[in-house]
Amino acid sequence: MRVATLGSHSSLQILHGLKMEGLETAVITEKSRESFYRQFGFIDHVLSYQEPDQAVDLLNSAGDVIVPHGSLIEHIGLAKASKLKDKSIFGTRNLFQWESNQKRKMNLLRSAKIKVPKEFESPDDVDRRVIVKLPGAKGGKGYFLAEGKEEVRKGLERLRSIGLIKDEKEVLIQEYIVGVPMYFQFFRSVIRNRVEITGMDIRYESNVDGLRRLGKVDGVNPTFVVVGNIPVVARESLLPEIMNYAESFTTVVDQIVGPRMIGPFCLETVVTDEMEIVSFEFSGRIVAGTNLYVYGSPYSWLYWNEPMSVGRRIGRELKEAQERGKLQEVLT
Amino acid sequence: MRVATLGSHSSLQILHGLKMEGLETAVITEKSRESFYRQFGFIDHVLSYQEPDQAVDLLNSAGDVIVPHGSLIEHIGLAKASKLKDKSIFGTRNLFQWESNQKRKMNLLRSAKIKVPKEFESPDDVDRRVIVKLPGAKGGKGYFLAEGKEEVRKGLERLRSIGLIKDEKEVLIQEYIVGVPMYFQFFRSVIRNRVEITGMDIRYESNVDGLRRLGKVDGVNPTFVVVGNIPVVARESLLPEIMNYAESFTTVVDQIVGPRMIGPFCLETVVTDEMEIVSFEFSGRIVAGTNLYVYGSPYSWLYWNEPMSVGRRIGRELKEAQERGKLQEVLT
Amino acid sequence: MRVATLGSHSSLQILHGLKMEGLETAVITEKSRESFYRQFGFIDHVLSYQEPDQAVDLLNSAGDVIVPHGSLIEHIGLAKASKLKDKSIFGTRNLFQWESNQKRKMNLLRSAKIKVPKEFESPDDVDRRVIVKLPGAKGGKGYFLAEGKEEVRKGLERLRSIGLIKDEKEVLIQEYIVGVPMYFQFFRSVIRNRVEITGMDIRYESNVDGLRRLGKVDGVNPTFVVVGNIPVVARESLLPEIMNYAESFTTVVDQIVGPRMIGPFCLETVVTDEMEIVSFEFSGRIVAGTNLYVYGSPYSWLYWNEPMSVGRRIGRELKEAQERGKLQEVLT
Numbered sequence: 001m002r003v004a005t006l007g008s009h010s011s012l013q014i015l016h017g018l019k020m021e022g023l024e025t026a027v028i029t030e031k032s033r034e035s036f037y038r039q040f041g042f043i044d045h046v047l048s049y050q051e052p053d054q055a056v057d058l059l060n061s062a063g064d065v066i067v068p069h070g071s072l073i074e075h076i077g078l079a080k081a082s083k084l085k086d087k088s089i090f091g092t093r094n095l096f097q098w099e100s101n102q103k104r105k106m107n108l109l110r111s112a113k114i115k116v117p118k119e120f121e122s123p124d125d126v127d128r129r130v131i132v133k134l135p136g137a138k139g140g141k142g143y144f145l146a147e148g149k150e151e152v153r154k155g156l157e158r159l160r161s162i163g164l165i166k167d168e169k170e171v172l173i174q175e176y177i178v179g180v181p182m183y184f185q186f187f188r189s190v191i192r193n194r195v196e197i198t199g200m201d202i203r204y205e206s207n208v209d210g211l212r213r214l215g216k217v218d219g220v221n222p223t224f225v226v227v228g229n230i231p232v233v234a235r236e237s238l239l240p241e242i243m244n245y246a247e248s249f250t251t252v253v254d255q256i257v258g259p260r261m262i263g264p265f266c267l268e269t270v271v272t273d274e275m276e277i278v279s280f281e282f283s284g285r286i287v288a289g290t291n292l293y294v295y296g297s298p299y300s301w302l303y304w305n306e307p308m309s310v311g312r313r314i315g316r317e318l319k320e321a322q323e324r325g326k327l328q329e330v331l332t
Numbered sequence: 333m334r335v336a337t338l339g340s341h342s343s344l345q346i347l348h349g350l351k352m353e354g355l356e357t358a359v360i361t362e363k364s365r366e367s368f369y370r371q372f373g374f375i376d377h378v379l380s381y382q383e384p385d386q387a388v389d390l391l392n393s394a395g396d397v398i399v400p401h402g403s404l405i406e407h408i409g410l411a412k413a414s415k416l417k418d419k420s421i422f423g424t425r426n427l428f429q430w431e432s433n434q435k436r437k438m439n440l441l442r443s444a445k446i447k448v449p450k451e452f453e454s455p456d457d458v459d460r461r462v463i464v465k466l467p468g469a470k471g472g473k474g475y476f477l478a479e480g481k482e483e484v485r486k487g488l489e490r491l492r493s494i495g496l497i498k499d500e501k502e503v504l505i506q507e508y509i510v511g512v513p514m515y516f517q518f519f520r521s522v523i524r525n526r527v528e529i530t531g532m533d534i535r536y537e538s539n540v541d542g543l544r545r546l547g548k549v550d551g552v553n554p555t556f557v558v559v560g561n562i563p564v565v566a567r568e569s570l571l572p573e574i575m576n577y578a579e580s581f582t583t584v585v586d587q588i589v590g591p592r593m594i595g596p597f598c599l600e601t602v603v604t605d606e607m608e609i610v611s612f613e614f615s616g617r618i619v620a621g622t623n624l625y626v627y628g629s630p631y632s633w634l635y636w637n638e639p640m641s642v643g644r645r646i647g648r649e650l651k652e653a654q655e656r657g658k659l660q661e662v663l664t
Numbered sequence: 665m666r667v668a669t670l671g672s673h674s675s676l677q678i679l680h681g682l683k684m685e686g687l688e689t690a691v692i693t694e695k696s697r698e699s700f701y702r703q704f705g706f707i708d709h710v711l712s713y714q715e716p717d718q719a720v721d722l723l724n725s726a727g728d729v730i731v732p733h734g735s736l737i738e739h740i741g742l743a744k745a746s747k748l749k750d751k752s753i754f755g756t757r758n759l760f761q762w763e764s765n766q767k768r769k770m771n772l773l774r775s776a777k778i779k780v781p782k783e784f785e786s787p788d789d790v791d792r793r794v795i796v797k798l799p800g801a802k803g804g805k806g807y808f809l810a811e812g813k814e815e816v817r818k819g820l821e822r823l824r825s826i827g828l829i830k831d832e833k834e835v836l837i838q839e840y841i842v843g844v845p846m847y848f849q850f851f852r853s854v855i856r857n858r859v860e861i862t863g864m865d866i867r868y869e870s871n872v873d874g875l876r877r878l879g880k881v882d883g884v885n886p887t888f889v890v891v892g893n894i895p896v897v898a899r900e901s902l903l904p905e906i907m908n909y910a911e912s913f914t915t916v917v918d919q920i921v922g923p924r925m926i927g928p929f930c931l932e933t934v935v936t937d938e939m940e941i942v943s944f945e946f947s948g949r950i951v952a953g954t955n956l957y958v959y960g961s962p963y964s965w966l967y968w969n970e971p972m973s974v975g976r977r978i979g980r981e982l983k984e985a986q987e988r989g990k991l992q993e994v995l996t
Contacts, residue, residue, distance in 0.1 A: 008900055008901050009899075009900050009901070010900060011900060012900060012903075012966055013962075016965070016966055032904070033904045036903065036904040036907055039858065040966055040967075041967075042966070071901070141937070178539045178542060178543070178552055179538045179539050179542050180536060180537070180538045180539065180541045180542040180559060180560075181542065182536075182559070182560060194371065200560070202536070202562070204844060204846075204866075204896055205844070206843045206844045206935050206936055206937040206939075207842045207843050207844065207936065207937050209844045210842060210843050210844040210845065210934065211842070220842055223937040225937040225938075225939070226899065227844060227846070227898065227899050227902065227935045227939065228844075228846060228864070228896045228897055228898045228899060228935075229896065229897050230562060230866070230894060230895065230896050231562065231563055231624070231895055232536055232560045232561065232562050233560055233561050233620075233623045233624050234559065234560045235341075235558065235559050235560060235620060236340055236341050236342065236343065236344060236620065236623065237340050237341070237403070238559065239344075239368065240364070240365045240368040243368055270542070271538050271559045271560075272538055272539065273473075273538040273539045273555040273557040274557075275538075275557065275559065288897075288899060288900065291897045291900065291962060292895070292897050292962055293962070294962040294963075294965045294966065295627075295959075295960060295962070295965050296627060298345075298623060298624055298625070298626040298627070299626075301348070301626045301627050301639075302344055302348055302372055302374070302626065303372075303373075307965075510871045510874060510875070510884055511870045511871050511874050511891075512868060512869070512870045512871065512873045512874040512891060512892075513874065514868075514891070514892060526703065532892070534868070534894070562894060563894065563895055563956070564868055564892045564893065564894050565892055565893050565952075565955045565956050566891065566892045567673075567890065567891050567892060567952060568672055568673050568674060568675065568676060568952065568955065569672050569673070569735070570891065571676075571700065572696070572697045572700040575700055602874065603870050603891045603892075604870055604871065605805070605870040605871050605887040605889040607870075607889070607891065627959075628959060630677075630955060630956055630957070630958040630959070631958075633680070633958045633959050633971075634676055634680055634704055634706070634958065635704075635705075
């Protein structure tokens with residue numbers, strides 16, 4: 001079985017883990033990064049493209065199985081991603097559509113009875129502190145905080161003027177929950193019929209995580225571009241609740257999105273000082289925060305007596321699926 | 333030997349580590365969390381209770397040895413904890429009494445000649461920036477900062493009005509040391525007659541660690557509820573001093589508290605920009621920050637050529653004690 | 665081969681790693697820390713001095729090879745470091761001179777075509793937000809931020825008045841790049857002819873990383889004394905660029921400093937919200953942030969199927985050099 005992914009996001013971890021499971025690996029990358037990926041011995045094939053258009057064809061020819069991640073959709077686009085050959089994706093292909101629409105995403109969380117922040121249809125409805133988010137997984141680019149409707153309107157005007165949005169309908173206006181961000185990573189194993197906590201992280205965001213050092217700075221607005229991830233563990237008493245969330249989420253994906261939730265996902269949350277866990281987003285595939293745990297996380301060690309990154313966990317699932325003649329159940 | 337603990341705080345790490353040492357494990361948990369704990373293969377027995385009252389009986393019947401942690405006392409209460417059967421606790425039972433009284437705790441640190449913040453008996457004495465702390469290990473709930481006596485009085489009034497305290501004598505008013513928090517974790521091995529640094533962490537606190545992103549927010553006060561832990565290592569030149577603190581602490585517990593300091597403890601400190609280490613609290617048992625190091629910490633690897641969590645370290649100490657006929661020396 | 669280092673900074677990691685590679689280890693330490701270092705089984709020889717003057721003689725007699733780190737130069741001084749016997753240092757001895765002069769350091773980065781902040785010769789030239797840095801690797805002591813020339817002048821006056829500097833020509837006045845700090849650690853292997861990413865960290869600085877909890881506090885200025893390190897991973901799409909920086913850096917050291925870049929180094933950077941990586945400093949030897957990765961980092965696991973700290977990596981390079989008769993190529 002040859003497995004391919006796009007050279008970005010979490011591809012090093014994925015390919016490293018797949019190789020630990022004995023699979024053949026391929027990376028598809030833009031020409032300028034080819035030499036970077038060639039230095040790693042666990043990548044069997046480095047295939048490069050000059051034009052982004054060629055990425056889909058390369059993916060289709062390079063791998064029996066493709067592992068998607070956040071950059072895959074962003075780089076090649078939703079329409080083109082749908083051209084990846086049938087039964088080639090390890091994961092839930094249908095979720096791509098849901099992930100491209102933040103309002104639909106939030107509704108899916110609501111269906112799973114997961115606590116979510118209040119949402120505002122229009123700037124006029126805003127009656128509290130909110131965060132305004134742009135469509136797509138752009139690493140937080142353009143996100144801004146606002147204290148009421150007037151600040152929302154001004155912020156949207158600014159985004160329009162610099163061309164980041166065309167229409168205010170594109171954005172998601174969410175209540176800003178006061179608490180701390182915490183990103184819970186899971187793996188839904190179809191083969192073992194269980195959900196595992198694979199790790200947790202905090203995003204490291206430019207410039208907001210640098211600004212704190214200066215206090216309020218005149219003329220500099222906080223921005224939320226994710227440039228890295230920091231490891232964290234959660235208070236153990238939060239775990240049973242977040243596991244309930246995760247299991248409920250997979251049930252809802254099985255039922256509403258279909259055919260089933262496959263492999264890694266993440267619940268992006270804020271934990272309040274009342275110990276409430278409020279999810280403001282999900283990712284229906286591997287997140288970059290798992291890159292922290294190439295040799296396993298404090299949670300993966302509870303399930304496995306061997307180093308188990310999420311990349312390797314994907315490889316393990318593929319292998320176990322194949323051994324049991326169930327490969328079709330983890331591919332879409 | 334069957335070892336039991338309460339399902340919370342650091343129980344996953346403890347039970348996982350005990351099992352790595354070949355011990356039989358049991359968790360006592362409230363009914364609603366039973367299914368959560370059942371998913372982990374390293375827990376031999378999951379015993380659940382409907383009423384908190386039943387926890388002590390279950391602990392007494394489930395284990396030859398009980399490993400206490402921060403939630404154990406908080407959940408079952410100090411009076412009931414004293415009903416745990418004699419010579420069943422791995423750790424220093426007498427410290428429970430000291431830990432329940434913050435002023436007594438600080439005096440113990442002073443006896444060990446560890447630098448501590450100035451303490452104020454009454455709001456009237458306050459002449460600087462202070463932090464006001466509530467009794468018990470409540471994860472920082474209700475803690476507040478104040479700039480002088482007037483703010484202390486107002487804060488206490490608020491805590492009384494919402495029922496968090498009855499009397500201002502309950503709280504600890506401590507000088508707020510400007511610097512960075514750093515939590516140093518240790519293990520006192522009675523069997524090997526040494527103190528080991530097992531790790532370090534920074535607490536991740538809601539909402540204060542989220543608020544930094546907004547700067548000062550009108551109408552939102554910082555709160556200090558610990559919801560997670562972040563790994564950290566210390567400048568190596570801090571280690572000889574903190575080791576002196578730790579050894580001095582064990583000596584003082586041996587002499588004043590008795591019969592001896594057994595197993596894990598933590599010195600909660602602030603490190604100033606003059607590289608002074610000031611301890612504002614201690615924990616006389618395992619802390620949740622050790623959950624970061626299920627596969628060992630940057631410090632445990634210096635002592636052991638194998639993955640050594642604090643949970644496993646407890647198991648190792650129990651095994652070595654038993655092999656040498658010294659089990660009674662590590663149980664109280 | 666007996667390898668020695670000074671007892672501070674990253675010596676535990678270095679000596680632990682060397683011992684894993686089967687080398688004989690020695691630590692040179694001031695008398696008061698002798699008992700601290702004696703507790704670790706991987707240190708074969710603990711040699712202590714009463715007077716700092718004796719450190720160089722002890723280093724010369726204790727080891728065939730000396731591993732330098734940030735504290736070595738700071739403790740024994742640049743002039744005395746040059747008295748370490750010829751061909752005894754694992755690393756690029758000539759870089760000591762460059763590292764002692766921050767302006768020269770920045771010029772070396774510029775030669776490697778690495779993006780750097782704008783620099784100001786005199787307070788009078790300052791036209792933006794800057795950070796003012798003191799000479800030497802003093803852990804950030806005395807560093808301050810200023811918004812324009814007037815604040816720079818006041819800050820320098822304060823440093824003079826407390827004796828931290830004599831002359832304003834000593835300091836480096838750098839544009840303050842808004843973004844987040846990220847420290848990229850590398851290892852240049854002469855033997856394997858490649859550059860490896862060995863890890864990343866964020867510095868944990870007193871008091872600035874504590875102050876964020878209070879917001880702006882009257883009368884307390886932020887200070888930047890490094891007291892610890894926190895692990896982080898970077899967005900994968902940053903890696904090809906930072907690898908280019910690292911390779912370009914080694915080429916420039918080979919050519920300009922000579923004889924060649926040997927072993928560990930670090931590019932200290934700020935990553936902006938436009939994903940620009942701006943380097944404001946480098947370290948031409950092991951940095952303390954590598955202490956996080958005594959059992960390997962998320963990056964070292966991509967190169968090695970075994971735990972590989974930077975300390976161990978040094979040991980591996982020494983061994984491989986010796987086996988191939990190339991020891992002289994990694995010593996200066």
